[in-house]
Amino acid sequence: MPLFIRKHVAALLTAVLPLMLAGNAQAEGDHLAIVAVPSIAPAAATLNTEFLRQHPGTAITVASAASATLGTQIEADGAFDVLLADDQALPQRLAASGKLDGGSTRVIGIGLLALWTNTPGVNPGRGRPLFAADYINAIAIADPAGSPFGVIATTALDRLGVAEIATPKLKRLADDLAVAEEIKARGSDIGLLPMPMVKAPAYRDIGQYILLPIGVYEPAQYTASLSKAASGNALAQAYVEFLRSAPARALLATAGFEAPAPTPAP
The missing domain is CATH 3.40.190.10 (Periplasmic binding protein-like II)
Structure with missing residues (x-):
């Protein structure tokens, strides 16, 4: 096998x-x-x-x-x-x-979509303005070519009306696990990933997150x-x-x- x-x-x-x-x-x-x-x-x-x-x-x-x-x-x-x-x-x-x-x-x-950060001073509750903030330099998502949640994240950014400002900041990683590791290590300021990944034992007590409104993506x-x-x-x-x-x-x-x-x- x-x-x-x-x-x-x-x-x-x-x-x-x-x-x-x-x-x-x-x-x-x-x-x-x-x-x-x-x-x-x-x-x-x-x-x-x-x-x-x-x-x-x-x-x-x-x-x-x-x-x-x-x-x-x-x-x-x-x-x-x-x-x-x-x-x-x-x-x-x-x-x-x-x-x-x-x-x-x-x-x-x-599976719902979470906006998660482990970067001190970053408040995920800011919502749309957060993606345009000058202190947000890198946004981690799974590569849409290999991960359904990469597609979901991309759709959410578009429907939130922040795709244009967010796209130059995107780091498209191999999968949702890579995104979780990236945020844990503070390699990116914020990340979009599945709620079950945020709740996994290795990550659940780290940083802050919010759930994105379901209206901007299909769970x-x-x-x-x-x-x-x-x-x-x-x-x-x-x-x-x-x-x-x-x-x-x-x-x-x-x-x-x-x-x-x-x-x-x-």
Whole structure:
């Protein structure tokens, strides 16, 4: 299986690696291979702990990369059981290429867009005028070419009417995890990124943030899907259903995810 984990980012390894080691230490038995976008990978550690409590003896590995990278690697015959994505476009693309069971996709949470800073003296509550302020020299976002939240951030800047002034200040980084690391290190004055990333253990007590008004962007729909190969795997099916259960919803809420709209009755 190709390795999706961003080895050079300590924050993500802190969230994921202990879970992988715990899974490898288990007696030989059922195994789940999960691939996830960066903004849900930290929450996966807590979610998987609860799932393991309900399914003892299961080994779980989690690997993470930007949405576009995941898609490319999976299409190049990357093996996985469950995909955790931050949109519906990636599952649809992989279903069309025969790598994913399109009928298995479920919305498990909604991701809002946060304006976050770790720069002393910067008040994110200033709103629109902040982007034009002369003391704001760098604004970090995920690259729209590889991240759904990069697209969301770009749309928000346009609808806020600050795209012209903000664009020369933009630093387009590899993914949402790179944006979080950038803001934590004060490499950029402010950043636009998913609320679940701001709430991740490595970042939640750092700096200040506000949520941008939903009217200036469409919130992300986080999804869980089965690979084509795992479509008949009862354990993988149980995992996707678990993510929509009340215990998982509570854990996701704590991790910064909004609850999805209720599924209409048949």
